Amino acid sequence: MQRDDWTKPLDEYFMESVIRNYFNFDMVAIELNQQAKKTGHVGVVGEAIFNAEKCRIRWSHLHLLRKKGEQVVYQPQMSVEEKEERK
Numbered sequence: 001m002q003r004d005d006w007t008k009p010l011d012e013y014f015m016e017s018v019i020r021n022y023f024n025f026d027m028v029a030i031e032l033n034q035q036a037k038k039t040g041h042v043g044v045v046g047e048a049i050f051n052a053e054k055c056r057i058r059w060s061h062l063h064l065l066r067k068k069g070e071q072v073v074y075q076p077q078m079s080v081e082e083k084e085e086r087k
Contacts, residue, residue: 007074010032011058017035018055029048036049
């Protein structure tokens with residue numbers, strides 16, 4: 001899995017954050033990076049991989065899928081052992 005791939009739990013947190021922050025994507029990006037660090041989604045400590053632009057694009061994509069009645073397709077997550085083997 002790429003370190004900036006979206007996962008279902010991260011998308012769920014993201015959507016809640018967008019509403020909680022009244023579509024202020026600068027704040028959403030800050031919260032999303034904090035959550036990603038907490039859940040081990042970020043490879044390098046202190047590295048912000050989500051920014052306001054990336055969050056706006058993701059929100060637009062999710063909104064379009066909802067309008068079309070389609071579901072998000074997520075890549076299967078690798079286990080810790082699989083991640084270690086790729087190193």
